[in-house]
Amino acid sequence: MAFFFAIDDINKDPHLLPNITLGYHLFDTCGYNLKAIDSTIMILAGHKRKAPNYFGMESPEVAGFVGDTIFPTTLAVAELLNVYQHTQISHRVTDPLLSDREKFPNFYRTVQTSLVWYEVVIRLLRLFGWNWVGIITTSDGTGETELRELRKEMTRHGICIEFVTYLTNNVDINRQRTMVIGKSTTDVIVVCGRFLFEYIYFCKELKALKENITLILNDSWNVIGYSDLSLRELFNCSIIPAYPARYIPGLDVYMDNACPSKRPADPLLEDIWLRKFHCSTSNQRKNDLFQILGFPHNVTCTRTESIAYHFTDKHNAKFYFIYTAVYMLAHALNNMKLSKNKSKKYGLRKNVRRYIRTVHYTGPTGEQVFFNKRGELPSVIYFANLVYYDPTPGEFKVSAKCFEISNNLVGKRKPEELSVNIQWKRGKVPQAQCNEACPMGYRKGPIEGIHACCYRCVPCSDGEISNIADSDLCHKCPDDQWPDKRKVKCIPKTYDYLSFEMDTLSKVFYVISILCSAVTLYILALFILFRDTPIVKANNRTVSFILLTSILLSFLCVFFFLGRPVDITCMLRQVSFGVFFSIAVSCVLSKTITVCIAFKAAKPGSYWRKWVGGNFSNSVVIICSSVQVMICVIWLSVSPPYQEYDMDSYPGKILIQCNEGSVIGFYSMLGYMGFMAAVSFVLAFMVRTLPDSFNEAKYITFSMLVFCSVWIAMIPAYLSTRGKYMVAVEMFTILASSSGLLGCIFFPKCYIIIVKPERNCKKHLMEK
Numbered sequence: 108m109a110f111f112f113a114i115d116d117i118n119k120d121p122h123l124l125p126n127i128t129l130g131y132h133l134f135d136t137c138g139y140n141l142k143a144i145d146s147t148i149m150i151l152a153g154h155k156r157k158a159p160n161y162f163g164m165e166s167p168e169v170a171g172f173v174g175d176t177i178f179p180t181t182l183a184v185a186e187l188l189n190v191y192q193h194t195q196i197s198h199r200v201t202d203p204l205l206s207d208r209e210k211f212p213n214f215y216r217t218v219q220t221s222l223v224w225y226e227v228v229i230r231l232l233r234l235f236g237w238n239w240v241g242i243i244t245t246s247d248g249t250g251e252t253e254l255r256e257l258r259k260e261m262t263r264h265g266i267c268i269e270f271v272t273y274l275t276n277n278v279d280i281n282r283q284r285t286m287v288i289g290k291s292t293t294d295v296i297v298v299c300g301r302f303l304f305e306y307i308y309f310c311k312e313l314k315a316l317k318e319n320i321t322l323i324l325n326d327s328w329n330v331i332g333y334s335d336l337s338l339r340e341l342f343n344c345s346i347i348p349a350y351p352a353r354y355i356p357g358l359d360v361y362m363d364n365a366c367p368s369k370r371p372a373d374p375l376l377e378d379i380w381l382r383k384f385h386c387s388t389s390n391q392r393k394n395d396l397f398q399i400l401g402f403p404h405n406v407t408c409t410r411t412e413s414i415a416y417h418f419t420d421k422h423n424a425k426f427y428f429i430y431t432a433v434y435m436l437a438h439a440l441n442n443m444k445l446s447k448n449k450s451k452k453y454g455l456r457k458n459v460r461r462y463i464r465t466v467h468y469t470g471p472t473g474e475q476v477f478f479n480k481r482g483e484l485p486s487v488i489y490f491a492n493l494v495y496y497d498p499t500p501g502e503f504k505v506s507a508k509c510f511e512i513s514n515n516l517v518g519k520r521k522p523e524e525l526s527v528n529i530q531w532k533r534g535k536v537p538q539a540q541c542n543e544a545c546p547m548g549y550r551k552g553p554i555e556g557i558h559a560c561c562y563r564c565v566p567c568s569d570g571e572i573s574n575i576a577d578s579d580l581c582h583k584c585p586d587d588q589w590p591d592k593r594k595v596k597c598i599p600k601t602y603d604y605l606s607f608e609m610d611t612l613s614k615v616f617y618v619i620s621i622l623c624s625a626v627t628l629y630i631l632a633l634f635i636l637f638r639d640t641p642i643v644k645a646n647n648r649t650v651s652f653i654l655l656t657s658i659l660l661s662f663l664c665v666f667f668f669l670g671r672p673v674d675i676t677c678m679l680r681q682v683s684f685g686v687f688f689s690i691a692v693s694c695v696l697s698k699t700i701t702v703c704i705a706f707k708a709a710k711p712g713s714y715w716r717k718w719v720g721g722n723f724s725n726s727v728v729i730i731c732s733s734v735q736v737m738i739c740v741i742w743l744s745v746s747p748p749y750q751e752y753d754m755d756s757y758p759g760k761i762l763i764q765c766n767e768g769s770v771i772g773f774y775s776m777l778g779y780m781g782f783m784a785a786v787s788f789v790l791a792f793m794v795r796t797l798p799d800s801f802n803e804a805k806y807i808t809f810s811m812l813v814f815c816s817v818w819i820a821m822i823p824a825y826l827s828t829r830g831k832y833m834v835a836v837e838m839f840t841i842l843a844s845s846s847g848l849l850g851c852i853f854f855p856k857c858y859i860i861i862v863k864p865e866r867n868c869k870k871h872l873m874e875k
Contacts, residue, residue, distance in 0.1 A: 109426040110173065111375075112361045113433035124441050129433075132169075133375065136180045143180035147172070147187055168455045171196065171436045171463075173429065178202045178249060178301050178327070185214045194459045196435060198428040201326045202249050202301070203256060206481045213460055217428040217435070217484040221299070221325050224348045225257050227488050228297060228323055229264055231346065236577060237539035238266045238560045241288065241296040243322075246273045250300030253325070257299055267541065267560030269293050274306050281306075288313055288320070294537035295321050302327040307341075317341055321537045323490075324348075330493075339495040344532045349491035353427035356471050359415075367410040384412050424486075431476060431484060439463040492529045544577040548594035551579050567594045569758055589759040603760040604671050605831040612831075613669050616838050620665040623846060627659040630853050633860060642856050642867045647701060647724045654694035655853070660687045661845040668838050677748040677765035682739045684841055685776040689735035690728065691848060692780055692814075695807055696787040697727040702794050702804050735779055742772030753829065762830035781818060787811050806852045813847030 114129050134146035150169060171194040175181045181200040188195050194213050197205070201221040205214050232240065242257065244250035254271065261268060270287045288296070296316075307330075316322070317340040324330070324347045367376045367386070380386040386408035387394045398404065439462040446462070467477040479485050531537060545551055545564035550573050552565035567573050567581035572590045574582075584590055584597035591598050605613045634651060637643050643651065664687055667680035701724050746769035753762035767773040788811035794804040821840040828836055859866050 108362060108365060109355070109358060109430045110433060111365075112355070112358050113430045113437075115361070116357065117434065117437045123437055124444065127440070127444070129437065136175050138177055138180060140179055140183040143175060143183050144187055147184050151191065151193075169193065170440055170455060170459055173198065173432045173436070176200070181205070185211050189213055191456070192460060193456050194436070194439075194463050196432040198432045199326075199425070202252070204248065204252055206483070208480075208482065211482075215435070215463065215478055215482040217431045218326075218350075219483045219486060219488065220481065221253060221327075222256050224325055224488050225253070225260060225299070227348070227490060228257075229260050229266070231323070231490060232261075232266055232295075232539070233264060235536060235539075236544065237295050237537070239269055239293050239539050239541040240266065241269050241291055241293050242271045243288075243296055243298045243300075244271065244273060245300030245303075245306075246275045247301060250274075253299040257297065265560070267558050269541075274300070274303075276303070276305060278305070282312065285313055288316065292541070293539045294319050295323065295539035297323045298328050299325055300327075319532055319537070321345065321532060342493060343495045344530050345493045346490050347493050349489040350424035350427075351487055351489065352422035353424050354422050354472060355426060355430050358426060358430075359421050363413060363415055365414060366412065379414070380408070380410060380412070383414070384408055386410060386412075428484075431470070434468075435463065435466050435476070435478070438466045438468050442466065494530050545573075547576055547578075548573055549578070550581045551577065572597055586754045587761065600754070600759055600761045602671075602763055603757065603830050604763040605669050605834055607670055610831070612835055616665060616835070616842070617669065619842055620662050623842060623849070624659055624662040627655060627662060627849055630849070630857055631655040631659065633857060634853075637860050637867070640860070640867045642859055647698065650694050650697050650701075650724050650728060651853075653728060654691055654698075654848070657687050657690040657694065658845050658849050661691060661841060665838050665841055668834050671763055672750050672765050674749050677750055678743060680765065681748055681767065681773065681776070682743065684837075685739055685780065686732070686735055688841075688844070689780050689783070690732045691845070692783045692787060693728045693731035695810065695848065695852070696731060696783055696790075697724045699787045699790040699794070699804070699807050700724075700727060702807075703790055731783060735776065738772070738775050738779060742769055742776065745769055746772065748773075756829040760830075764830055764833070777818075781815075784811055784814050784818070788815055806855060810848045810851035813851060814844045817844045817847065 110131075110133075114131060117123055118128050132150045134150070136143035136146060150172075172184065172188060173196050175184060175197065176199040178200050181197050182202075182205065185195055185205060189211060192213060194215065197214070197216040197218070199218065200216060201218055201224070203220045203222045205211050205216070206220050206222075232238070240261075242254060244254045250273065258268065269291055272284050272287060274281055274284070302325075313320075322342060322345040324342075324345055326348050329347050330342050365376060367373065367380055370376055377386075377388050381388055381393070381397055382402065385397075385402050385405035387404045394404065436459070439459050442465070443458045443462045464478065467475065470476045476484065541558065541561035542563075545562075549564040549566055551562040553559070554561055554563055567590070570590065571581035571583050572594050573580075574595050581594075587600055588597035589600045590596070605616075607613055607617070631652070634643050634648070634655065638648055661684065664680065664683040667676050667683060670676070672680075704723070748765050748768045751764060751766040753764055756762055787807065791804050791807035791811055817840055821836060824836045825833060825840075
C-alpha cells in the first residue's frame, strides 16, 4: 500500500515527471528463488512470455525494480538484473554481501547494511561492559560474512566470544550444536545471519535461552510479527534493531480510503479483504482455497470496511523505506529528463543507472535523501527493548522502547541510567563478563593460558591509581601527588621537614640546644669571673675563652637546622657548624700543642723554650681556623648548598632538604675537621701521663675520644637516612660532640672552682 501511495503521489505531482505516468508490475515471490527469477524474467520479457533475452513488452521499458524483502530472493534477482544492467532498490534486505559495488554495481537499498547494526551492537556491549558473549549464526553465506565482520569488530574493541553456534535446516544437528549454550557462562548472545522460521523450533528447546539469556537480534530475526505464544519466554526482553519513526504525509488518509468498493479493479485489495475480512472474491477457486486454509466467507462483508484497524503503526519505518525507494527512481527519471546532456543511445536502463547515483532531494519530513558510496540510504539505527505483555488472558502484545546509543555516549553515560528504562530477564542487568569487574584501585592482569577477556585483578603499584572499574591500566600520579589509601584518586603529597610546630623531635633538639647553650654561657661567665685564678690561667685562658665561645656558637647553630629549609639556611647551617667546630678543634689542638711544648721546654737549655707563650697558641688557632674558612669560602663560591625537593625517597612525602651542592666541598670541610681532631687526639694521648696538677692532656684525650667516636658513628647513620632524619643525625652529632668537649675539658675545672676552691691556688699547684 505504501508502494501504491508513492506511485499515486508522484503521478499527481506536477513538478515531478510532468506529463509522464508511472506504472508498475507487481509479483509475489513467495520467498522462493525460482519464483523470483521467473517473475523477473516475465517482467523483462512481457507478461505472456517467459523467455530470457527476449523483450516483447507492449508497455514502455521497465525503469527499475523495487524489492524483495528477504535476502535469498533479493540476491537471485540482483544477480539476474546485473546481467541486464537494470537498477534494483531493496527496502528491507540488510545483508552486507550486496554492498560489494564490484559484484552488484546496480544494486541500491533504502536501508543500511547489517554491519551498521553491529556497530550499534558493539556500542551497546561497551556501554554495559559486556566483553564475554556468545554468537548464534547460520551456516549459509550470510552467517559467515556477518560473523567475520562481527568478530573483527569485537576483537578490535576487546570483546571476546565464548562460543559460536551454527544453525542449519537439520533439527538434530541444531540440537547437538546448541548444547554448548546450556553450559555457557555468559548471559548475552548476539544473533547474526539470515533467519529461517525453522530456527525457532530449536530455540524453544533451550531452557537457558528462556530463563536468563538476553538475545541481541539482527533485522532478519525481528520477531515482532510472529504470533506464537511460546515466543514470549524465548524472545522477551531481547534487543532488536529499530529505525526512527517516519511519518509519510497523506498515507493514513490514503489507507482509510483504500477499499475494494472504491477500487474494484485492484486485485491486491481484493486479496487483502479476503485475508483480513474474509470477503469472497469473483474467483471461486481462490474462495475455495482460502476456505480450505481456514478462512470462512463473511456473508456480511460490504467491501467498504476500514483497514485502519490493521494499519495502526503509521510511523513504521518500513513504509518509509519502500516509499523512498519509489521516489528515488522517480527523481532519477526526472533528473534524466531535465538533463541537457542526456544521450538517447544509452537507453532508459543505462540512463537510470547513471542518474540514480546522484539523486539528492529533501524528504517529506525535511530530511536529506541520497545514496552513499555503498549504495545505501544513510539513517540512524536504534536498538529496541522487545517486551511481551498480556492485556487480556490468553493474548499478548508487544512493545518496543527505542533508544539511541551514539559513540559519544559510550564511556560517558552510566548504564544504570539506561537500565531503568529497559526490562531485563530476572529483573537485573545481564552478566556478560568472564570474571567479576576489577574494582577501582586495581587493574586487569593477564592469566596465562586463558582467554584475553579472562583476567585477574592486580593492585595498582605505588604511585599509581585507577579511578574506573575494570581498568586496563593504572595511571601514575603527578610528581607532587600521591594515591590515597584506596588508590582511587591522587592527593597532594605532604611536605616533610623538621618543623617547629609539628615535630616532637624538633622540640627536643630545641630544648637541648637551649640548655647546653645556657650551661656553656654559665661556664664562660664563671671563667671570666675567675679569670685571674691559676686553674683558669693554666693552658692559656684566652684560648679557653675562644673554645667556650665556639662551643656556645656550635650549640646555637643547631637552630639553622630546624624549620623549613631555604637556600640561605642551607648555606648557613653547614658553613656555621664547620667554621665553629673548626675553631673549637683548633683551640683543643692549640691546648694540646701547648702542653707538649711546656714539658719539653722544662729541660734546661731546651730549644722549645722560645715557643712557650700565648702568641704561639693564638697563632695556632688563627691559622688552623683560617684554613677551614678558606675551604668554606671556596665551597660557597663554586657550588653552594641549596634547597631541593625530594619526590622519590618516601612514598606520599616531599622531602624539603638541603642539597650540599659541591660534594667535594662538603667532605673537604668534614675531612679537614676530622684531620685536626685526629692530630689533637694523638698528641693528647702521647702526653696524657705527664705530671701536673692542671694538666689538660687527660681531659683533651677523653674529649677527642668522645668527639671522634661520635663523628665516626655519625657517618654511616648520616648516609643511610634521608630528609629530616638525616638532619636529626647531624644535629645530634653536633650536640653530642660539643657536649663532649664541654664536659670533658671544662667540668673538672668547674668542679674545682665551685666545689673545691681551696685547690684553685698557686700553693696547691706548687706542692703538686
